[in-house]
Amino acid sequence: MSALLLYLLQANVALVLFALVYYALLRPLTFYQLNRAFLVFALLFSALYPLVDVAGLLPGPALPLVLPQTVVGWYTVVPSRGPNAPASFDVAGSLGLVYAGGGAVLLLRLLGQLLALRAMHRRSRPGMVSGQAIRHLAEPVSGFSFWQTIYLNPAQYEPAELALVLRHEQVHVRQWHSLDTLLAQLAVVGYWFNPAVWLLRRALAENLEFIVDQQVLHTGLDSKAYQYSLLRASELAPANSLVNHFHFLPLKTRIAMMNKKPSAPLHLVRYALLVPLTLGLSLAFAGPGPALPAATAPAQTSTGRPENALYYIDGKPATKANADQLNPADIAGVNVLKGESLGKVLGNTTATEAILITTKQHENAPEVVALNRKLNSLVDLGGKLLLIGDQEVTLAEFQQALATQTKQVTSLSAQDAQKRFGARATNxxxxIAGRK
Incomplete structure (x- = not known):
């Protein structure tokens, strides 16, 4: 599984679980500030925890020393696709394009909303209402705030309602609610295909209004007068979905929460679920990577080296004991030969596999050069992308360079090559390292 796919899986699983916990247990409660903290934490944690190597932070048993394999592994004779063979449909690549396209559309939409707000700011003019600095709007839109600025058209409100609007928007500004809104919008851009992120965005916007309503009413304001003002203000057009409006639909939900009795302190225990949830998510993906299939992984000894294999060190026959004495830091590369390739490189032998080790000190030894040329002769060039350094070359040019090549060439499978070079490396x- 690719790193991006694994990241998206982990992040979206977390978003789903956080959304379930919020809507099932926390949304009915009147602890709105705690709910705000929960929702912000959910979005941040979901995005960041897959990037942390939890397994590396946990104590574990020491792993056996394994020889590095810096060259393409098992040399086996595999029929190559002809140059005229039709390309297979890349499902993962197509899904990646759809994901990137959806995110790009939503990102452009977000930028468009920000530009619209900037244009509205430039059309407005500074003013004062009841000692509060505002930006005076000429258009008939509902009063709102964004970042640390309140925007409204005082002519749209009666004097009593105007005071309520100012008090409401002052809470939004004082508590930096625009940060929450922008965070939720960015989460939607990144995980737009997940319904949970849309639910969390709505929950966050809704909860911010619950916070403001609660604080405004705690000042001793008559709740019915406040609710009637919200109802009348809902007739005005909203300015932008990024901003904090005086009214936020549905009003029925807000009014119901205003009239709800405060939650009992006993319900605070529900927030304790955050601890096992975050620990469970962090540990669920921690641990060793997927094991190699049995068909490709040779039986290994306690030191991590294959059993019953021929050993060659720097092009010369050696024993497993010689290999065990090598310092891994001194090893330049390891090849594992199996099948028909074994006889082509080493001649007649009854062995089924061989371990070819090259040390850094003897990379240019005559025996190593001779061995590398035999290995290079096994590489199938038909229909493949051929590169010398970072420059694509013809088959004739590549074969000419290969004849004098003393180092091993790097052969990439179709899957690995397409990840690195795109569609031109279908086969x-x-x-060959170095420039042409």
């Missing part, structure tokens, strides 16, 4: 790629 795989072969690379």
């Amino acid at each position: 795989g790629a072969v690379l």
